[in-house]
Amino acid sequence: MPAKKKTAKKKVVAKKKTVAKKTATKKKAVKKKVMKKAPTKKATVKKAAVKKTAPKKTATKKAPAKRPPGSSVSEFSQFTPYVEKRGEEYMNDAQKDHFRAILRGWKQELMEEVDRTVHHMQDEAANFPDPNDRATQESEFAMELRARDRERKLIKKIEESIGNIDSGDYGYCEQCGVEIGVRRLEARPTASLCIDCKSLDEIRERTRS
Numbered sequence: 001m002p003a004k005k006k007t008a009k010k011k012v013v014a015k016k017k018t019v020a021k022k023t024a025t026k027k028k029a030v031k032k033k034v035m036k037k038a039p040t041k042k043a044t045v046k047k048a049a050v051k052k053t054a055p056k057k058t059a060t061k062k063a064p065a066k067r068p069p070g071s072s073v074s075e076f077s078q079f080t081p082y083v084e085k086r087g088e089e090y091m092n093d094a095q096k097d098h099f100r101a102i103l104r105g106w107k108q109e110l111m112e113e114v115d116r117t118v119h120h121m122q123d124e125a126a127n128f129p130d131p132n133d134r135a136t137q138e139s140e141f142a143m144e145l146r147a148r149d150r151e152r153k154l155i156k157k158i159e160e161s162i163g164n165i166d167s168g169d170y171g172y173c174e175q176c177g178v179e180i181g182v183r184r185l186e187a188r189p190t191a192s193l194c195i196d197c198k199s200l201d202e203i204r205e206r207t208r209s
Contacts, residue, residue: 090179091179099170103161106158107159107162117148157190158190160190178194181194
């Protein structure tokens, strides 16, 4: 074989080897890039997971809403209804204690509301230069005073009801002497009339007007 052909073959083989080396190095570089990029994705996933699983902030308790001006505590706070036993005597000691506790709790709630109104009026009282602002404040105070006046009258009724419990007259209709009933008294502890007499009174008032 002539020397020129051998050298040509050697050159071709050398070129193939260099091409193969270059492709191999390119593949390795691509793999390295992919391997480098992969951990960054995992890291971002972990960070996202940490953000998702972060402890939630505890909800802060909202302050109780202020009572609007002119509103009154016409209903007493919640209580446990009395469970009547079969064949028990009406207005026994247990029932008297039950209604005495309801009436005293209601009275305490009303008295606290009256004191709160007085303090509120003392704190909020101000000489507004604007006559419109001064007029609105005076109207609000007038509404609150009317509501508190109704509550004072209600406190007197509650005290009368507590006195009736002590004397043994509580729970009976003032007009006909019939038992008012435990459930009606729980709905309205200061009730002094049974349902029939109360409805008759309401009918008379309507006919008068």
